[in-house]
Amino acid sequence: MNVNAMIIDAKDNVAVAIEPIAAGDTVAYLCQGKEITLTAAEDITIYHKLAARDIAKGEPIVKYGEHIGVATADIPKGAHVHVHNVVSPQEDRRAKE
């Protein structure tokens, strides 16, 4: 299988496209040496993110094993994850208080 996406940390719930991916394509990435596949729900631009599993509205988006955002809508597995369905968690400011 041609690997066309990657995740950085095993805890991540988003994968990054390393090639342009079209809706309906099989997405394949390696996680701890194991190949994982899913189906792209929509077109994914190279280096953009897609949901590695279903993510519910209000759940954190995890990349690098850390929270990079919060889902503003339910995001199905294989869907594009970007500014239209994610906002900044602003945890750096809350963490200080």
Next chain:
Amino acid sequence: MTFYGYRRPDGRVGVRNKVLILPASVCASDTTRIISQQVEGSVTFNNQQGCSQVAPDQQFTMDVMAGYAANPNIYGTVVVSLGCENCQMDLVVAAIRERTNKPLEQVIIQEAGGTLKAVEKAVRYAKKMVADASMLQKEEFPISELIVGTECGGSDPTSGLAANPAIGAMSDLVVEAGGTSILSETPECIGAEHILARRAKNKQVHDRVYEVTERFENHFHGVGEDVRAGNPSPGNKAGGITTLEEKSLGCIHKGGHSTLNNVYDYAKQVQAHEGLVLMDTPGNDPSSVAAMVAGGAQVVVFSSGRGSPVGSPIAPVVKITGNKLTYANMEDNIDFNAAPIIYGEKTIDEMGQELLQMVVETASGKQTKAEALGFTETAIARMCNFV
């Protein structure tokens, strides 16, 4: 793991053995260029500061000058000043002497009787110093003697996916071996400072992470700018970066997963054997690299998605990219290709090991691409800082 380096009289260990012709101000910079051109084995750089600066800015300049002279890659220094600049010769010499007891000579252009006489005097000092330096024999040292600076610039999406994680894995190995790794670029920590602060060894270091990031944000506010409002940039978003947290996490990945043991102000002397530390530097690459080298970094590892030529007069700068097209396009400038991480051909840990191997070979004398091209870019931060 060991490397071959030079033991200095102040106890530190260098990986190069150069004589520094140090311009105390912009008015001495062309003179030091002429001097260095006459002396094989010497280095210099273009100092655009050193005079007419407000006090905090002058302190940055003094710290970079003193730190460059004290960096263990330097055998000794010939300071060249005009004579009337704010960074007066006695101040520069005192700042260097606070950091090191290595050989030091002084030439003041106005006192020497103009450019040609100053050049002759400085060339004679420098030639003698190079001859003395050439008598030194390399010795074998453990890599725990290394202070490695880490930098990213001209970033693209592959920087956060491959190059910076590889640097982070290398950094963790340096820390495990008992060395020091410097994470830099304060503005690129903003949004992820809580994650860095969480890794601090104690409350004092934790609070310092917030102190330096807030200070940087306040600089921006002072000129009516909000670093958060414009970040990620439209270009970042087009490239797939969604939030400031995501962008900053890609940057701080250069610090791996180690405990954060200290936070240093710009260009201050960094301790050896201290593990992972943060230095408060701007995102501007030559200015950030200069500060870490002034802090004592003998080697710098610098990731660039788009490809960057930047070097240093004092320390070898190892260039790494995660973008296979950039590597193919700019191989004359780039030392290490981390793209195999992206394509699943190698793991981050494997590439971190290979990168450490390259750092150690570089420390033992292997020339980097930036050294081969003779690059010496130096910029010095100011109070209202570079982004």
